[in-house]
Amino acid sequence: MARKTGSHSEITGPRVRAAALTLFARHGFAAVSMRQIAREVGVQAGALYLYTKDKQSLLFDLMRTHMDELLAAWADEPKGDTALDALEAFSRFHIRFHLERPDAVFIAYMELRNLTDENFAAIEALRRQYEGELEAILRAGQEAGELDLSDIRLSSMAIIAMLTGVNTWYREGGRLSREAVADRYWDMVKGAVGA
């Protein structure tokens, strides 16, 4: 027995990435074996290497895809007229986007240390780019007198940490809807930047 019935390359590839995403998020990159991923897909371990160069590339692809999607989605987001509008748009976007893909977010934050130096640098650059988007909003708001900030970089890091933190406790079907959470976090962000 070798190949199963039907042509599967366009099915199996995404399924490998999906299985890796779930398993890496649940157990951690180092704790998941290629054989576990293969079993989840319904294939032997050797077949995975038709879809990825090695385990490291599998992790890197997942992280780079996530960061690319993040940047692309934010670029497409309407941002309003004022810096305060843009900050509200960013806050709501960040929560929504991250709540929609908890596994990818978890991996992107937790598995950085399992990347090779080169791959780490690439992901880090994308993260910096995203942080830069928020910093630009804060700088504009500062210059327009809409915000009162003592340190833009620091405020940016604080806001992102606060917003991303939602992923650690939010559970679907819980006490609050995603919108209600976003409303309250936007209030807190507003207060934190003195607006």
Add this chain to the structure above:
Amino acid sequence: MARKTGSHSEITGPRVRAAALTLFARHGFAAVSMRQIAREVGVQAGALYLYTKDKQSLLFDLMRTHMDELLAAWADEPKGDTALDALEAFSRFHIRFHLERPDAVFIAYMELRNLTDENFAAIEALRRQYEGELEAILRAGQEAGELDLSDIRLSSMAIIAMLTGVNTWYREGGRLSREAVADRYWDMVKGAVGA
């Protein structure tokens, strides 16, 4: 050759934990072998089992010790008279305590999924207890009319995420001193709770 010269049990034990702390923080629990830890200590792998039941217990001990120290240190902290004073004390304490032990903090947040169910429950309970300390402050401030909060639990999670986030970017000898960072974060916390 077996035992080296001198009595070492009171030296080796702490050294095993210190090596495990550093290595787990740098590479992750699953990616670190007992032999790596042993090499760092200057001992053979088998000797580690004089100081820990197994690898899992080593991780759990590190995490439980960290959480115990956290709760004990906060209990010893002067908290001022008003709820706002207590909130400031908490904010500054949290940043200071966490910046002093980045490795332990990193492990306590990243390696939860590598704990057995039983051990996870124990650590989770301690974390809840710490979060409860902040919630109590917020509740008191709310009732005294010092704070304006729409949801205490949510504000508590947001504040902790924001404060803990300092560990992800702060570097010793950087642009800002720890005190300067704490000053600015306290400003932001104050704003976020409407005070």
Add this chain to the structure above:
DNA sequence: CTTGGATATGAACGATTGTTCAGTTACCAA
């Protein structure tokens, strides 16, 4: 001076790891 416990070695255990590859099958184009 002997004895016994504390401290450590080093070899060994079976299990599992990421990865490669020759062989096998199913599909599609000619």
Add this chain to the structure above:
DNA sequence: TTGGTAACTGAACAATCGTTCATATCCAAG
């Protein structure tokens, strides 16, 4: 109907894993 190739298997590779254990050495106490 036939060939070629895409998709996959199953076995194999050396390396490493956590853990155990018989053995050896050192120190303190009697």
